[in-house]
Amino acid sequence: MKKSQYSFSRLDLYERCPWAYKTVYLDRIPRAKNEARETGQLLHGLVADYLNRLIATGHPTDWDWARGATPKEALSDAIEMWNRFYETFAMPEGLGSPGVENRLAFDASWQPCEFFSEEAYFRMVIDFHFRQDSLGVIVDWKTNREVPQTVAKDLQLRTYGWGLKQALYPEIQEVLLRLHFLRYGKEREVMLISHDLAEVPDELEARIATIEVDKNYDPTPGSFCGLCGITPYCPVMSKALAPIEVLAPATREQAEKAASLLLTLQKMEKELAARLKEWVKENGPVQVGDLVYGPMEVVSYDLNTKAVVEFLLNEGLEREAVWPLLGITKTGLERGMKKLQRPDLLKRILSLSNHKTTERIDFRRNP
Ligand code: SF4
Structure with a gap:
């Protein structure tokens, strides 16, 4: 029998849900597409190609190449991150033995081995690394929406640090781990010393x-259900779709089942739609009673707020009547301030605004 092989993402998936781990890695059922994962993979590929080019040519930047490499079809979100990256990044001079997307593998005795060999027991890929005297530096590209204040020395980061020292730079004393958040162009760092890597x-x-x-x-089951990508293969999800008493719960037990059903339906909706869309793209529309599920044309407008306001005022509408049409929401404002890198202004705006508190019942994480 083939020996099991591991990576940190495998261990992480098991930690989140053992069934998801079994389905993906043992039964080899591919996970459904996920926008965040795809954006991450696209950005990692673009950044790696760019860095390889800079290392090969010895230039600190190459905007012409980067512009030409910009994908035509990608989400605007991904393109924005890519533009921000190449417009602000410059390859430092004189880096010691840099490496990009370096694939490292270790055998069962934790000794370095060939990445695709039979004895590869634990694998990892390091986004970007280099040496500065006795310091090893790892840069990890992130597409997350959240930037933490500080970086914890968790097992994943320590594993990268350990792998770098074990396979590439055995003589280094410390590893500086730099997380580069591509969405905001921000960085967070943590220093790993020998003691952090030993265990x-x-x-x-x-x-x-x-x-x-x-x-x-x-x-x-829990908040990860929307992200695991294998809900159609999950026994909890299929069982939850049965009993009739959950539709009108009378006891706490039935209410718990109803909550489980509600969670299931919410999580399955996205995935079901994604899989059905794939099918329709390949095979054409599907008829459901008097409805058709298939492609249609949608027209969207990028309205210029100032021009719209001016037009409406010129047409004799009162300013008070026009203002609410602009529809500023807290989420929109929050995103806008983040984008302008002034999240501090949000608190001040909110403290100046009227607000009311209402109760909402929804799923929430256990504190
Ligand atoms: S849907 Fe939830 S419980 Fe089921 S496999 Fe996915 S993460 Fe696990």
Whole structure:
């Protein structure tokens, strides 16, 4: 039998939901597409190609090349991040042995080995690394929407640090881990010393041992359900769609089942739509009673607020009547301030505004 192989993302998926791990890595069912994951992969590919080019040519920047590499079809979100990256990044001079998207693998004794070899037991890919004297530096590209204030020395980061020292720069004393948040052009750093790296193989082995003794791979429904990408293969999700008493719960037990059903429906909706769209793209529209599920033309308008306001005022509408049509929302304002890199102004605007508190019932995380 083929030996199991691990990576940090495998361990992480098991931690989030053992059933999802089993379905993806043991049953080899591919995960449904996910916009955030696809954006991350696209950006990582673009940045890696750009860095490889800069290293090969010895130039600190190459905007012409970067402009030409901009994908035509990608989401505007991804293109914005890419533009921000190449317009602000310059390759520093004199980096020691830099590497881009370096694939590292370790055998069962945690010794470096070939990435695609049979004995590769644990694999990792390091986005960008280089040396500065006795310091190893890892840069990890992030497309997250949240930028933490500080970076915890979690096992994932320590694993990268350990891998770098073990496979590439054995003589370094410390590893500086720099997280570069492409969405905002911000960076956070954490320094890993020998003490932080010493226990990494033992900690990874302990996590792997838990997986290897598991015979059931029990599903653990929760907020990750919308992201696991395998909900149609999940027993919790399919069971939750049955009993009639959950439609009108009378007891706490039935109410709990109803909540589980509601969560299921919410999470499945997106994924079902994504899979059905794929099918329709390939095979054409589907008829459902007197409706058709298929492609249609949608027209959207990018309205110029100032021009619209001026037009309406010129047409004799009162300013008070026009103002609410502009529809500023807190979420819109929050996004706008973040984009302008002035999130501090949001608190001040909110403190100046009238507000009311209402109660809403929805899913929330356990504190
Ligand atoms: S839907 Fe939830 S419980 Fe089911 S496999 Fe996915 S994460 Fe696990």
